[in-house]
Amino acid sequence: MNKFWNVALLLCAVLVTACTTPESWELKSKDNNVRFVLENKITDGVTDLTYSVYYKDTIAIERSLLGLIMDSLEYGKNAKFVSAAPVKDIVEAYQLKSGKQIKTIDDCREQVFTFSSSEGNNFDLIVRVYNNGIAFRYGLSGLDKELHTIQAEHTEFAVPVNGKAWIHPYDWNERKKPSYEQYCSNAIEIRSECEHGRGWAFPMLFQTNGLWMMITEAHLDGTYPATHIDNSGINGAYKIRFPELDEPIVPDAVEPVSKLSWYTPWRAVIVGNDLNTIFQNQMVSHLNPPSVIEDESWIKAGRSCWSWWYKGATVLDYKEQLKYVDLSVEMGWEYILIDAGWQRMANGGTMEDVVKYAQPKGVGVWLWYHSGAGRENDTVAARRIMSDPELRRAEMKRISEIGVKGIKVDFFDSDKQRIIQLYPAILKDAADNHLLVDLHGATLPRGFERTYPNMMTTEAIRGAETLGRQQRCDKAAEHNATVPFTRNVVGSMDYTPVTFSNKIRQGVEAIRQTTVAHQLALAVVFESGFQCFADRAEAYLSLPEQPKQFLKEVSAAWDESCLLAGYPSDYAVIARRSGDVWFIGGISGKAEKREIEFTLPAACKGKSFTMITDGKDKDCFDYMPIKDTDGKIKIKLLPNGGFAGIIR
Template identity: 65%
Template sequence: MALCQRGWCAGTDSHLEKSGWKDYFLRVDKDRLIYINEEIEMKKILIGIYGVAVLCLSGCGQKAAVWEVASPDGNVRFVTETVGGEGEDTELQYKIMYKDSVVVNPSRLGIVMNGHEYGRNVRLEDVSFKSIDESYELKAGKRLLAHNRCEEMTLTFADGHTLPFQFIVRVFDDGAAFRYSFPAQVDSLFTIENELTEFAVPVGGKAWIHPYDWNDRFKPSYEQYSKNEIAVNALPDHDKGWAFPMLFHTNGVWMMITEACLDGTYPATHVDNSGKGEVYKIRFPEAEEPVIPDSPEPVSTLPWCTPWRAIVIGTELNTVFTTQMVSHLNPPSVIEDASWIKAGRSAWSWWYDGSSARSYKEQLKYVDLCCEMGWEYLLIDAGWPDMDGKGVEGVVAYAAERGIGVWLWYHSGSGRGEDTPLQHRLMADTQLRRAEMERISKMGVKGIKVDFFDTDKQRIIANYPAILKDAADYRLLVDLHGATLPRGLERTYPNLLTTEAIRGAETLGRQERCDRAAEHNATVPFTRNVVGSMDYTPVTFSNKIRQGVPAFRRTSVAHQLALAVVFESGFQCFADRAEAYLSLPEIPRDFLKKVPAAWDESLLLAGYPSDYVVVARRKGDTWFIGGINGKNQEREISFALPESGAGKAFTLIKDGEDIHSFDYEEVKPEDGRLHLTLAGNGGFAAIIN
């Protein structure tokens, strides 16, 4: 029985092998297949030019359907299928294969909207495929020129009683992503009571995951320490679940699961262990997140798409480190002329002295620091409206004369009522926000740091693109602080240069946090910083003083210097006091003058999460190398330098006699490998021209 007419199928033997169905077919010529297994009744098969198999089977009292799409290189395969028993009781599920390994076991899919479960007893109405191959340019990040290449499959389902819905899959060479869509045009509001999506990660491996942020302050701000090398499906210490991204090493692959594309029609989500067998399942924000009384469930008119569920996959940890999938899954830039958007480094006085924003004279000192160091920006934090002397207008004018751009801090206004001081409501109300943005833009301000969003509920998530859009209208750059995890908004709004969502240097005013800093610093390059620029405010040599009590730094000065490379941020705030940078020895001071804030290429040269990390980032023809030890014990490391940097002589900035001193070594690795000793909690940095 011929199943394919000439011109309908253009599959290959390799496609059939990857689909697991080669045994059932005999190739007659390049366009025709003959079915040769009579035990299973074949209803339909489509082998397309995308390496896709769509199979519908019946037999043995069961009904099943299988749809598969493969990555451009054929290594990643996403399989969607219906499963169930007799009759019409079926469920939709998926699994992901990498080469010959199952990297996500069969996992449930589905949406419960207005009381109906979409994904149960579905009937396929249509299937379509397309290839995506596009390049675009970012203004900040690990690699400015991005290449988005993937295969997409859209399955349109109906159950005969409710609205049609779509399941959309994209498969990349470095992973896969999926989302749900309701394409009908309906003006009334719909509520998604539950998203049934699960991630059945194979057990037996290890996980690095940050618990969903939960403490006494209005949260989440994603400032929890990661739980490192824990068992897959382990439970958190509280009942609020886990935050994205989740990093795994299991079944021979490294894998990261995260979320992408928040447009304001959905809350930011996280996961818990409520799936079958305690596997990870999507969870909406917590009802108790107190900044607003809203219900955590998403509400919208139709058409409506959920965020993408993204899974990065590779045999090498560098695949996770370098991925740009989160950015790929967002819409293109809406800013036609982005020439004014420039990444850069900034001085910031608040870390060492929280009252400094009120001092005109103090801020002029930090403008002068920027001039000396060649840094592009100055950030003036909370308190600037009460600045003495010539006020913030005077600082902006003084900075502009010297080519330095000024950023100002604002409260997001999340959950604030009219009884709140006006200054803390300016970013929450559209009219107030645009008026303030127009005012400071005319003054010459270049950017805003917007803080304290304090919840992942939908109404506050909708503020993010609203703020970014209005800021773009007035040519203002943006740092989202006290904010949710990045989901790729920097592609659509490239004026977004960085986001906090990290326990950064601000918290180092407590000794217990200084004691944990080295391990934390060696973890987040593999977790939080993978998915977007990270406003950690690094490179702090001083001991932070909080309420008159200093907390003593446990990392070496070389470790701190290396963070300028290890941590990526399009708006890189160097947080220490002016005197700390100006008193540095010439070589490390020169390093901080030269290190940029946006990169043409980034590579993980060596490392293991929470243990140690060595990063190389390139700007033009120059490589910047940074490495840190996450453990308080000496270690020997060896790694290959980037190919274009091999064989060149350079100065290694490394640990000195103690954590407060530097040492230097002239090296020229003839074999292209660098061999060195890292002190406990130590580090190193270098520039290779």
């Protein structure tokens, strides 16, 4: 009899255990190095949905809150587990038209977890785990046709505090028009608060627990604003923050609004043992939908000249623009950019005449436009041309038919949802008219280049156009040695580099503090599918033969990129491959003489080449022949120096 009751009790215990709702789940990467741990446990009487991230059993993200508030209802707190879909392996090979590695593979595992809110509304957490990171987003389903509002997103990132952070403050300037042009706050304490009180911008770079990690956002489809970060999470954890209400371009509320079904942007965490893992990562592209352009044969990355940087009035001068067309012909560059004011061009011809002159020479013309953001009701049609769908399509059709190849669209100036909706609208209409696009004065890249490969680059950087002020020149070297590890990781960067001249602003000359070799190296260190070289024509034409040849040959789209050596804000040595040819660029961010040591890619060992280096002063080049190298290189640099080379 006792045996019977023992068996019965054991069976009951098994049944109870089997029926108990699970409280935690784990999704591992294919190589088992990355683990995403999801928990739905009661703490102090409240059930919180949380996650944590591990890399090789080292904690990368501590237990962090998940969830959101939609229509004033909680989706995450006191939620009940419904189901976990089978794990799905994703392997998608695709090809970009520009970027750090044009042939790439989205290779990860995905699992969808469904929960029910206290009111019985189901919602999903979609999780992807890569060998070098994780990503997740929320899915909200429903059959009604009503508009819904997300009042808050609870998502936190509890980064372990024993380390350092490199983060750009959210760009809150005197105009209150964020365009991601703030200097990075370098090597600060993790979970430090931003001084201006408006939070931090993506991407955020960390060195913590012996790991390197980046946190950013991916995939904006117009149903959500671009977000940034503050420290309002538990114990100062980083937390998602919507745009600032007083961004003045449009008077809209900042909360996202959409019909169902609705998917939020991806929250992405890249993690690994070394900086090269961060540098090479393409997760932001992977998390976006495939290309919507069937025939991509017309999309060509390339290099361009640009007269505006040295003297803005040149865009009004037809004969000056012909000079820059001839510069592109001489240098073998594919394009010329004519900036704001081209509609008033005089002195013998118009923009259309420049296009006619450039076409038979194989040079494509790009034109500048204002985005029209906030100007939708402007009585002057030219001011709203890019924000008015009818006017935009008509103008794109007109310029495409005369042979214009691309457009630079400027001054978006807000991360609110209505402005975010303008990006895919412009990119789609441009694609329909075979126009390439440079998004300037814009939000941070979040992966548009996969869905719309005609998007060649985005500014979202304090670039060379600000070097008309001496304090900007003084900070340039450190800034240049920082952004390859932060801003440029997440997408092409329209810095407009390689400026040897001193820029003159309002009659005052700002003196360049970087060496000419440092400037030359930026053609490799900075990646951009539309690489716009900003200096005056005479500066390039008067270069010594080897630096000039380097700029003639350097590519704007890469088969492979890797970080050979470096540390954020200190120095960077980068190698990029186009076909069988490697281009090397190295820069120092320090105003002191130094020697840098690094190892070349394995394919370069045993080869001979010449490295273009610093000369006797910052305005001179020198040359360092390297014979049958074993791959290990040492180079001496001047303060704020650099070097560049081609290895065949």
